[in-house]
Amino acid sequence: MHTTANAPRPRGSLLNDPQVRAWAFQIIAVIAVVALGWFLFQNTQANLEKRGIISGFAFLNNSAGFGIAQHLIDYTESDSYSRVFLVGLLNTLLVSFIGIVLASILGFLLGVARLSPNWLISKLATVYIEIFRNIPPLLQILFWYFAVFLALPGPRQSLGVGEMFFLNSRGLYMPAPGPSESFGLFAVVLLATIVGIIALGRWAKKRREATGQIFPLLWTSLALIVVIPGLTVLIGGNPLVWSVPELTGFNFRGGWVMIPELMALTLALTIYTAAFIAENVRSGIMAVSHGQTEAARSLGLRPGVTLRLVIIPQALRVIIPPLTSQYLNLAKNSSLAAGIGYPDMVSLFAGTVLNQTGQAIEVIAITMSVYLAISISISLLMNWYNKRIALTER
Amino acid sequence: MQTHTFKPDLPPPRMSVGAVGWLKANLFSNWFNSLLTLFALYLIWLVVPPLLQWAIIDANWVGSTRADCTQEGACWVFIQQRFGQFMYGFYPSELRWRVDATLWLAIVGAAPLFVPQMPRKAFYGLGFLVIYPVIAWCLLHGGVFGLSVVSTSQWGGLMLTLVIASVGITGALPLGILLALGRRSNLPAIKVICVTFIEFWRGVPLITVLFMSSVMLPLFLPEGMHFDKLMRALIGVILFQSAYIAEVVRGGLQAIPKGQYEAAAAMGLGYWRMMGLVILPQALKLVIPGIVNVFIALFKDTSLVIIIGLFDLLNSIKQATTDPAWLGMATEGYAFAALVFWIFCFGMSRYSLHLERKLDTGHKR
Helix, strand or coil: CHHHHCCCCCCCCHHHCHHHHHHHHHHHHHHHHHHHHHHHHHHHHHHHHHHCCCCCCHHHHCECCCCCCCCCCCCCCCCEHHHHHHHHHHHHHHHHHHHHHHHHHHHHHHHHHHCCCCHHHHHHHHHHHHHHCCCCHHHHHHHHHHHHHCCCCCHHHCEEECCCEEEECCEEEECEEEECCCHHHHHHHHHHHHHHHHHHHHHHHHHHHHHCCCCCHHHHHHHHHHHHHHHHHHHHCCCEEEECCEEECCEEECCEEECHHHHHHHHHHHHHHHHHHHHHHHHHHHHCCHHHHHHHHHCCCCHHHHHHHHHHHHHHHHHHHHHHHHHHHHHHHHHHHHHCCCCCHHHHHHHHHHHHHCCHHHHHHHHHHHHHHHHHHHHHHHHHHHHHHCCCCC | CCCCCCCCCCCCCHHHCHHHHHHHHHCCCCHHHHHHHHHHHHHHHHHHHHHHHHHHHCCECCCCCHHHCCCCCCECHHHHHHHHHHHHECCCHHHHHHHHHHHHHHHHHHHHHHCCCCCCHHHHHHHHHHHHHHHHHHHHHCCCCCCCCCCHHHECHHHHHHHHHHHHHHHHHHHHHHHHHHHCCCCHHHHHHHHHHHHHHHHCCHHHHHHHHHHCHHHHCCCCCCCCHHHHHHHHHHHHHHHHHHHHHHHHHHHCCHHHHHHHHHCCCCHHHHHHHHHHHHHHHHHHHHHHHHHHHHHHHHHHHHHHCCCEHHHHHHHHHCCHHHCCCHHHHHHHHHHHHHHHHHHHHHHHHHHHHHHCCCCCC
16 A cells, blocks of 8 residues: 555545545534524624613622522522522422432332232332323322312311321421530531441451451441430430421411422422333343342352342443433423422522513523533433443453 | 053142132242232222222213212313313314314324335325425414414414424424434534534423523514414424434434444445435434334423413313312313323333334344
8 A cells, every 4th residue: 555655646626525525514514503603692682782681690689579488598588689599599409309319219119119029019010100101290290289289278177197297288397306405416426426337347348358257337337326326315315306396376387398389399200200210220120131140149149148249239330321311300300390389490590580680591591501510410420420330341 | 561651640739820829929929928919909909999989980970060060079071071172272163173184184194104014105204294294284274275374372282282292303303313413423513513402402401491492582583583482382392302312313323333334435425325325224213212202202391381381281271270160170180181191102102112122123233
């Protein structure tokens, strides 16, 4: 090939030169995108001017002037829109977090149940999955909210569980813990115990790798975490004071309340997403070949140990990527809160604030970037975890 | 010579065959399993009898007003009375035959595509995809051939749900394929543009997209250009779904072995002919089940147009439950909506499974 390398290239038309073509296509594409952006920008400028809207983020400092049903941080009507943003963001994160935790638990249980040798259990799990993943999540949210939680009796006829929990049309009331005088001591002791257990775990691992002896870590740590803080409670007194909800007049006072919007949203999202997670778990477990089980058994491992040390670590590798996208879906679906008026990011910000200020572009841009940021951070986190447990081939 | 005759085999133990054996093997193999079975039976007993009692045995089936619902159970009279609204929205009742005609036309027109022996299927399918939307628009919207105009603000119910879903998928498919090709392209500028586009739409929830298309789109357009509400929602849905389609198609493109590309290039095919004649036909066949799954998701997502005030099936039902003459019918209404959505989605997911099995012929490496 050396002889032809220096030979002059056959002169074809410039149009047929792949390099020239590649450049031309890319330049055309970039110009088209820039032109489209410029066109939209010009139109927007003209439209905004015509409507007398001043763009910019100055409106965030104005006073909002409306109340919010649920706020995790202090909020009053005179607070600014940026405070509203924070409240909405925290509410969205709260729903996503509770939903992810509950849906993972329920999903794993259902996924395992679907593989159960018990015919009835596996059929029940199948029926659950097929029913709930084929009904739109918004419909489920509306159902729980309008047909179930709002139809509950009023505060006076609350359904109560042992004078502690009360369920009525205004929400679920439950006792709230607060710190008492001995809380500081208790917290320090608890923290010290946890640090001790972690150190113990490190030591046990090192010893196991060096000598092969197994230290009963689980039982020791359980005993430690029950006994040492327990002793503190016995000596220093109860570290928590419980504020129990009480019926005064027409409503309950004290304790924590879970508003019906939050309950409907978390319940519907949990039920819906769990059906998908169950399918991911099932396919993950089925992806581990049966030979692995047989090999583990022939090494003399008991069924529980086989599951814990051989099957689950391998199944997790298959489960994690689709699980990540389910978590992302749940976080994005939490925006369906707008359908029932739960004060999340979308219904507060893209709903109320947008209507009050008319700053469409800024508000939508902020809302979308929040979801983009949540999506990206969840996927980064899961990618990091995925990499950590990935197969290290030698 | 002595002949040895075997005795006939003994029948297997009674406990290991038949109904008893099956029960023992599948439900009561050990104490834990028996416990699970009892627990499952308890769950069934907890849910099924009250449900049947409410939905069928104690339900009210005939009547015309709320006062006719005298029994304890569900009041299906409500659904019966409002059925037309749930299916057609505010479409004028004397013109509803046009909606029916559109639907029948779709069924009759698409039927040959499901016949395996049909020749020139792709050609027919493409033709159908081009011609049918024009006819459907003329029939539904009117304004030509002496059909009176029914503006899109009067569309609603299940019909609107189907319109959004089908227009959404037909619009998103070509755009998604182009995006997938762009993402796999060797040209860095095009690749960056496509990746940004796809990841942006996949990272935001559909609700914010709908909000955007309803409040921001009017700002983006030059003066005098105006889209109605349905059109704006459709644009949002198409852009959003095209990103998901693109990811599905990309999966198919990645599954095609490199030899196919090289062989096509060696035959002297250019990029578009290589893709159109060699790669895409194979890749798309692989991802048909995936596209059906995207369509199921899209079908469920159409319910979100409730947020921007379109009256699809779910919103029609929601509005009907707030009617003072029918207060307290929320459960019946949502149960009906759930049933309709479930039938569509479950049917499609079964079809997708069937396709997966049917198409899973080559490419097993």
